[in-house]
Amino acid sequence: MTEAAPKRPDSPVTGAEIDRSVLLLSLACCASMMSQRICDAMLPELSRQFDASLAAAAQVVSLFAVMYGLAQFFYGALGDRYGKWRVVTYTTLACGLGNALAVLAGSLEALLMARVLAAAFAAAIIPMSLAWTGDAVPYQRRQETLARVGLGTTSGIFSGQLLGGLLSDTVGWRWAFVLMTVLFLAVGWLLQRNWQAQQRSGAPMPVARPGAPGMVGQTLGLMRSSWVRKMIALAVFQGAAGFGMLAIVASHLHLQHGLSLSSAGSVVSLMGLGGVLYMALAPRVIAALGERGMVLIGGLGVALALLAAAWSPWWQAIALSMLGGGFAFFMLHNTLQTLATQMAPESRGMAVSLFATALFMGQALGVLLGTWLIAPLGSGVVISAGALVMAGVGLTLHALLRRRHRLGVKA
DSSP states (O other): OOOOOOOOTTSOOOSHHHHHHHHHHHHHHHHHHHHHHTTGGGHHHHHHHTTOOHHHHTHHHHHHHHHHHHHHHHHHHHHHHHOHHHHHHHHHHHHHHHHHHHHHOOSHHHHHHHHHHHHHHHTTHHHHHHHHHHHHSOHHHHHHHHHHHHHHHHHHHHHHHHHHHHHHHTTOTHHHHHHHHHHHHHHHHHHHHHHHHHHHHTOOOOOOOTTOOOHHHHHHHHHTOHHHHHHHHHHHHHIIIIIHHHHHHHHHHHHHSOOOHHHHHHHHHHHHHHHHHHHHHHHHHHHHHHHHHHHHHHHHHHHHHHHHHHHOSOHHHHHHHHHHHHHHHHHHHHHHHHHHHTSOGGGHHHHHHHHHHHHHHHHHHHHHHHHHHHHHHOHHHHHHHHHHHHHHHHHHHHHHHHHHHHHTOOO
């Protein structure tokens, strides 16, 4: 895509072209997150099908997250150099390949390889979509616009967990990957058509920078900033204690409460639905609470939700806690994402990719450590530990933002 220079923060980006582009990016993010969460509720079924332990089956989640996180680090430099929309388009189309191979997998090892391949491509979609939006939309309107892009991400969490369990219980787990293959190819085709329309219309879109520094140079420059290092650390903890706990909660519901895979997936997917509700109400919430209020209430709210999931004797109460916890979680997450898009405007693609890498490596750590600790400690204790970490993330970020406000530091 031939792109013009990024708009200045005081230059409003309006028009149907941007709206259509944001919608398509939201759909691509939905597919990416569905691919990540599609296996959450099917872990016990994969364990039975391939005669493997739950921890071994959980590698379809944890190894996906590892590759997803590592690959995002490389896409940042590519997006800055060659154009973020171009990267999103090509990787969305390529995601169909990994999911098609998952359909054909005859062993757990083959399924793991297919998942790793899919993750390597899916990794580009969300961070490059966020970075593209950061280039196109001024900071004053960015959190609201990112919430629209994030609507796809949260819908992907909700639908991925729901459909993964439902299809596993009915027609079989392979059909979940058939669905993902078709979805990625369809969205990729729409992105390609939009890219061509952008070129024909000459709409002011964000840009590729052929002279952008290399990956190593960009990373070293970013990590010299103490603010960037703090954001990266918070992303690791949020990924481990937030996203990483979703698979643990699904297994907890199945093993401790006797829910079927589809029922367990449905309950956990309510966290994604809570996120969808937040994204729909984001403009009002942002105006009412501001960044500091959202991270404080968000961190404490998701901590309470996880504690309820860990110790409530009634699965119905856990369902309600997941819904409220999702709303709270994405209050915090959306704010953290918005801050990440402004960490380094001159290397936004690399900055957002570094943030996303930390987030999903944290998720992988949370799943691996959580499944390992379930046997000696119990799933309730593991989920409770995640709750304490999420409370700490919210409190820490609130304190950091308050300090920056006192110092007069602007985004």
